[in-house]
Amino acid sequence: MSGLSLYSFAVDTPATATQQWLDHFDTTGTTATLQHLGSTPVIVAHGPGTETPAPDNLVAPVAVVAAGGDFRLGRRELRPEGTVVRVGGATVGDGSLNVFAGPCAVENRQQLLDCADVAEHYGAVGLRGGAFKPRTSPYSFQGLKWAGLELLAEARAHTGLPILTEVLDPRHVERVAATADGLQIGARNMQNFELLSEAGKSGRPVVLKRGFGCTVDETLAAAEYILAQGNDQVILCERGIRTFEHATRFTLDISAVALMKQRSHLPVMVDPSHSVGIPALVEPVSLAAAAAGADALLIDVHVAPEQALCDGKQALLPDDFGVLMGKLELLSMGLSRKLAGVVGAHAVLAER
Amino acid sequence: MSGLSLYSFAVDTPATATQQWLDHFDTTGTTATLQHLGSTPVIVAHGPGTETPAPDNLVAPVAVVAAGGDFRLGRRELRPEGTVVRVGGATVGDGSLNVFAGPCAVENRQQLLDCADVAEHYGAVGLRGGAFKPRTSPYSFQGLKWAGLELLAEARAHTGLPILTEVLDPRHVERVAATADGLQIGARNMQNFELLSEAGKSGRPVVLKRGFGCTVDETLAAAEYILAQGNDQVILCERGIRTFEHATRFTLDISAVALMKQRSHLPVMVDPSHSVGIPALVEPVSLAAAAAGADALLIDVHVAPEQALCDGKQALLPDDFGVLMGKLELLSMGLSRKLAGVVGAHAVLAER
Amino acid sequence: MSGLSLYSFAVDTPATATQQWLDHFDTTGTTATLQHLGSTPVIVAHGPGTETPAPDNLVAPVAVVAAGGDFRLGRRELRPEGTVVRVGGATVGDGSLNVFAGPCAVENRQQLLDCADVAEHYGAVGLRGGAFKPRTSPYSFQGLKWAGLELLAEARAHTGLPILTEVLDPRHVERVAATADGLQIGARNMQNFELLSEAGKSGRPVVLKRGFGCTVDETLAAAEYILAQGNDQVILCERGIRTFEHATRFTLDISAVALMKQRSHLPVMVDPSHSVGIPALVEPVSLAAAAAGADALLIDVHVAPEQALCDGKQALLPDDFGVLMGKLELLSMGLSRKLAGVVGAHAVLAER
Amino acid sequence: MSGLSLYSFAVDTPATATQQWLDHFDTTGTTATLQHLGSTPVIVAHGPGTETPAPDNLVAPVAVVAAGGDFRLGRRELRPEGTVVRVGGATVGDGSLNVFAGPCAVENRQQLLDCADVAEHYGAVGLRGGAFKPRTSPYSFQGLKWAGLELLAEARAHTGLPILTEVLDPRHVERVAATADGLQIGARNMQNFELLSEAGKSGRPVVLKRGFGCTVDETLAAAEYILAQGNDQVILCERGIRTFEHATRFTLDISAVALMKQRSHLPVMVDPSHSVGIPALVEPVSLAAAAAGADALLIDVHVAPEQALCDGKQALLPDDFGVLMGKLELLSMGLSRKLAGVVGAHAVLAER
Structure with missing residues (x-):
């Protein structure tokens, strides 16, 4: 699958906040799933909702990264400082x-x-x-x-x-x-x-x-x-x-x-x-x-x-x-x- | 392990007959184990007993094949006509x-x-x-x-x-x-x-x-x-x-x-x-x-x-x-x- | 170089006829060179002149083939019947x-x-x-x-x-x-x-x-x-x-x-x-x-x-x-x- | 060819001295040729003369090196200090x-x-x-x-x-x-x-x-x-x-x-x-x-x-x-x- 967007969030982001994002993507006809890079929430999204600005009430992601498909959670852009x-x-x-x-x-x-x-x-x-x-x-x-x-x-x-x-x-x-x-x-x-x-x-x-x-x-x-x-x-x-x-x-x-x-x-x-x-x-x-x-x-x-x-x-x-x-x-x-x-x-x- | 000999026997060879071979090898200080290629008994032997003639009372093997070590039961010499x-x-x-x-x-x-x-x-x-x-x-x-x-x-x-x-x-x-x-x-x-x-x-x-x-x-x-x-x-x-x-x-x-x-x-x-x-x-x-x-x-x-x-x-x-x-x-x-x-x-x- | 077109001509095509093609390409700002596949003239052209119909007075090519760049005269499309x-x-x-x-x-x-x-x-x-x-x-x-x-x-x-x-x-x-x-x-x-x-x-x-x-x-x-x-x-x-x-x-x-x-x-x-x-x-x-x-x-x-x-x-x-x-x-x-x-x-x- | 011996000599060794070695090898039924690693004479010898002590009147080689065949003059043993x-x-x-x-x-x-x-x-x-x-x-x-x-x-x-x-x-x-x-x-x-x-x-x-x-x-x-x-x-x-x-x-x-x-x-x-x-x-x-x-x-x-x-x-x-x-x-x-x-x-x- 090409054209994915990865939204990474702060470590202490509550589940309710990432759920709001999932709901938002759902209403925009965008496929989205929640994964975790260790304790970092990462939403993998594909669809029109990734092209438009998100509502202001959603918690801001730490980073939004374009991904090709097979290589997602391991991408350096998700954790530029590296994993220990x-x-x-x-x-x-x-x-x-x-x-x-x-x-x-x-x-x-x-x-x-x-x-x-x-x-x-x-x-x-x-x-x-x-x-x-x-x-x-x-x-x-x-x-x-x-x-x-x-x-x-x-x-x-x-x-x-x-x-x-x-x-x-x-x-x-x-x-x-x-x-x-x-x-x-x-x-x-x-x-x-x-x-x-x-x-x-x-x-x-x-x-x-x-x-x-x-x-x-x-x-x-x-x-x-x-x-x-x-x-x-x-x-x-x-x-x-x-x-x-x-x-x-x-x-x-x-x-x-x-x-x-x-x-x-x-x-x-x-x-x-x-x-x-x-x-x-x-x-x-x-x-x-x-x-x-x-x-x-x-x-x-x-x-x-x-x-x-x-x-x-x-x-x-x-x-x-x-x-x-x-x-x-x-x-x-x-x-x-x-x-x-x-x-x-x-x-x-x-x-x- | 190099210098192995593989002794294959007829399909209907009784266990007592192959056991006699194992006993014979044992007495000659030869390491030997019984394996099976499907229903064909194969004795894998290594040691001096493979160099000398076997006693006449032992059942004759169908074939005796020299093997290098890793490749044994699959060798064509054990079944020249091929496996179906x-x-x-x-x-x-x-x-x-x-x-x-x-x-x-x-x-x-x-x-x-x-x-x-x-x-x-x-x-x-x-x-x-x-x-x-x-x-x-x-x-x-x-x-x-x-x-x-x-x-x-x-x-x-x-x-x-x-x-x-x-x-x-x-x-x-x-x-x-x-x-x-x-x-x-x-x-x-x-x-x-x-x-x-x-x-x-x-x-x-x-x-x-x-x-x-x-x-x-x-x-x-x-x-x-x-x-x-x-x-x-x-x-x-x-x-x-x-x-x-x-x-x-x-x-x-x-x-x-x-x-x-x-x-x-x-x-x-x-x-x-x-x-x-x-x-x-x-x-x-x-x-x-x-x-x-x-x-x-x-x-x-x-x-x-x-x-x-x-x-x-x-x-x-x-x-x-x-x-x-x-x-x-x-x-x-x-x-x-x-x-x-x-x-x-x-x-x-x-x-x- | 990408976007080449190969124009192949009949074996007996006179040089004057292929020269007319080269002149035509020249007037349309198209790079073109004449090569030979054995005795078959092949014009290799790159530019706008390959996109528009050629004047009626030019001799018709036997085939026009799109080519990528490095592989030209050997392409099967130039001689579908094969070379002997x-x-x-x-x-x-x-x-x-x-x-x-x-x-x-x-x-x-x-x-x-x-x-x-x-x-x-x-x-x-x-x-x-x-x-x-x-x-x-x-x-x-x-x-x-x-x-x-x-x-x-x-x-x-x-x-x-x-x-x-x-x-x-x-x-x-x-x-x-x-x-x-x-x-x-x-x-x-x-x-x-x-x-x-x-x-x-x-x-x-x-x-x-x-x-x-x-x-x-x-x-x-x-x-x-x-x-x-x-x-x-x-x-x-x-x-x-x-x-x-x-x-x-x-x-x-x-x-x-x-x-x-x-x-x-x-x-x-x-x-x-x-x-x-x-x-x-x-x-x-x-x-x-x-x-x-x-x-x-x-x-x-x-x-x-x-x-x-x-x-x-x-x-x-x-x-x-x-x-x-x-x-x-x-x-x-x-x-x-x-x-x-x-x-x-x-x-x-x-x-x- | 296997079983070669390489005899290397000092840089200033006169041709007469290496010729004596070649003559010696000739008399012992040993194939020998003179090569040069830059200005270092190297005799490549193959045969019985390499197995026996050389006459005392011959100039002593700097090193005698066993070689496999294809790789001779480049061997490190011929110049352990390396070539500049x-x-x-x-x-x-x-x-x-x-x-x-x-x-x-x-x-x-x-x-x-x-x-x-x-x-x-x-x-x-x-x-x-x-x-x-x-x-x-x-x-x-x-x-x-x-x-x-x-x-x-x-x-x-x-x-x-x-x-x-x-x-x-x-x-x-x-x-x-x-x-x-x-x-x-x-x-x-x-x-x-x-x-x-x-x-x-x-x-x-x-x-x-x-x-x-x-x-x-x-x-x-x-x-x-x-x-x-x-x-x-x-x-x-x-x-x-x-x-x-x-x-x-x-x-x-x-x-x-x-x-x-x-x-x-x-x-x-x-x-x-x-x-x-x-x-x-x-x-x-x-x-x-x-x-x-x-x-x-x-x-x-x-x-x-x-x-x-x-x-x-x-x-x-x-x-x-x-x-x-x-x-x-x-x-x-x-x-x-x-x-x-x-x-x-x-x-x-x-x-x-």
Whole structure:
């Protein structure tokens, strides 16, 4: 549907006031529905009533935005200052650079606690780790599942870091959301619309990974499935797309990072580890992502990559992660930004 | 895991006989598990016991096949004659060419019955139609859902054609499978592994569409999720991949049709309509798919494409579908094959 | 430039008659230039004079066609019956199916004569063979160059087959054209515009291979560089594009074959051998190309593929080429077409 | 050919010393050839003589490097400190960040001089501008050709900036090289091997743009065509590849920048303007390229983009270019690098 108008209202606008708008549109033969961007009321209207001045007795909208159709609640014009997504104590989208780190998969108690210690030690603001793993083959390790989720909770208690973990099945969302600080929707599930809606209903922050065969427009449309549930705590995550170039595992679409920041008010994360699949490239690509404007990075770190049950070969060793954090801190200064959660990481560099 | 050996046994092999093999492998320090390709027992073994002759008292396997790891039950070597998948009365994989036709989405009773009549009139062996529609945007028509499924059942009663319809949510599989003759897994869900497993458990034939960002190898691995549930009634469906070429909606990978036929015993379907997205290209691409060896075609047909709620612009008009069926019948003769379900469709050509 | 009109005139239209049109356009403030599609005069006009009726004394055009800008002389509307390209005695574009076969590279006298014999024996209408080879690396075999061209001429004398060979350098065009019956522009040179112009000027038929990173629109635009020199003897050749799928060497874009046939009057060739890079896929893909409407096929055949200096692993063995020709003959019947140059090739099939 | 060994020698090694090595290899049945990486002798050897210790009387090589075959002289191991390419007074590859700026095409004297002034004013180290333009269509503006080259020379005299310009035809190389400080090989010509060889022979620095359908490996192999002529003054340029994502003109492969830096000793340039085709994305993508390790940037700047005859819509306005230079200077500090040719550009930022 083209020719939509979005009317956004102040957060504390009473329902009676937005109802008056709906009534007004109704009398002018204009289709209108009330949606919510988090706690911001947004009326989506289409028809003649959007062309004429509204009666004076209606509460003034904060903004009126023209929209094409599929991309509505995520439009930057609705929230020019950007959305801040809170994952535990981390604030993604406030201008700072936030690093979430940890192993690709939770493998056992010791591995996870060791990786979590590394993440915490070098200043990550959150711990990543997969309990449910979507694997190309049914014969590959599928994750520790619920037991893995318990271990993640233990690692959180141990380090104080909020935990971010993937959810695969709409039937699991409620239970995973009861424990995790943030839900991750993997690239293979970006267009698993039932899963997106359930994640939206959970109320938890959601990291939505771009499908490796999906466009930026489709990614923004997928985010609408979550936003449409009244959940505005969405982080878009670029993690590489499929191209003819196989020297790296995927091709990180660095322009998409900037493009999503410009088009949407949602914060943007980048996953260099899965994009490139080669440890030696994680550092330069992480620096590039930060320079392009990414709000957060998702970094695979493993204390013994060679023993990893899943994607180990792309994980950084603890020391290399420390060097990366130091470089990110220095780079942030050059970008007039701040690396969240870290004081003096760059001192690591000096020690070497 | 590399260096696997697959031992397939005759269909009526008693469990005691395969258990003897498992015991034998156990004593030789060999990892072995029993799987089933439909009703064919297959032991997957890895270890020294695969290198030495087996004791004479063990029942002889029908075949022993070396496998790489992710691709096991679908390998053509396990069933060189190919698998025949029965969707209602249609037999896909027996060398004949089978056309499933119908509207992209079920929109209303009259539209569906009219389309079903067209499909039946020109010799389609099955009716396609979406009740649950996966849409890029939450604001697009999402299908009639359960009511659409009821209409499909009515269209089946009306025409006698078996019905093929998409399932999106693992929570829906059992109920959809109770009505539909065949389940379709859409391209966006090819790596929705929970859904694949549920579809496998349903026992219904499953059309597995290749993800538009996924490789042939990944498609074959996804089929394993269904096969591993003991369900060998799987049809692989090529429906175009994402490439830089946007003159067509997707790029139909015609080589993949031949490649999947050579690597796997599963029949292969092609969806020209969604691949190209342009009615004028559906005919030549359908002919090409048949010539490349496709066992089945999935064709969008609509009595009023301009009114369609979903993907209407790519549907064939009834007359054009009739011409296509006539050309497919003639082509089949040139390929020493038979167009299933049709007698004299090519006479349509002569009338024009 | 948008809003162009193309006025095509009968082949024998005198220059004075087209000059009157140019004068007329000049007086109406309309930009107009005279081009030639082979021997067909075409005036390209832009401006107000295209909106008003022309004076009665002007010779009537055969057709007036609206054009977008980049794609002009190749438009099907200018020659709805299609262009026939003559390569030696072969007529490509007359509805028949034409097979050009031979080795990827000319390697030595005996290899070439043996391959030429095979091509001739099974009914190919022309011999392919590279004397100048564009190689990714400077350290690979670069072809026998002028000596290779001499051998091709000898093979022509030996078999009577016209020869088709690649030209790489604008400085070579005249000399290669003096010997070869048809010039081939390789995929890497599709946008080597200096080379295209020289090939156009040579007057020889030109096989223009689509660049593996280029769109259909760009291919049609590249053909204009040749057509604009007054040379309408151009064959467009689909040979696969670069995609994320690496199970085959390139991804043959079968829809592009049909699309180019519909948009352009130029005949279309397909090169299955270089597209797939796997001998076992050449047959099904060749059949598919013919069914999609290709006018010609370009097939790598080699008497000893394992000894080939270039791309040998994709070449068909002589026997397999014979089987393919038999199947193409039968398929052509099913398509109501004729395989050129062959009588009874399908008998080869019966012998097996 | 696999299993090669590369022996590099000190710059002043006399020919007699390398000849002794060649003689030694000859006596051991080892194939060996002498190449030059600029003025560094490199012997490429294959055979048993590489497996055994060399006689003591032979001059010791600086390094012995194992190579796969296609990628030889460009390998980083041959020159771990990296190659510095001098374009006029600019030194690309010495750790500094170098910006070349200017219009896509030379259009007229005033436009070029104005753009050159802007480039010089904000601290660019070189002026870019196309005199010969490779255009998809023969009906588009093809550049001012030799007259454009004259204007570039005038702009150099006016600003002191060295000039970088594209060459399209092997027949033009010598004459263009007589004027230009650096030659540019465009993406469409990356595998125009005749042109690469001529550019190599010219002795001028060469910017080799990656083909938009070509891999990193193929780009490195193409560079060998230039290097093999004894010319080591080669800059590799990433300018985006063709992918399914069309929100940007091409997809900048940021990982390739880091990968080429790691694999090769050649400096790497990035062309953000042509990659993205959208002015608003040029700044973030330029910052990202610098952070990923690019040695140089190529930026389209135009004083009146809306009047440009070629690709104007992607050019930065002078003011926006000034802001970018300021941000690059700050970023460089965060990367412990230096923006070449600029003192205080970041002060531009403060003024706004």
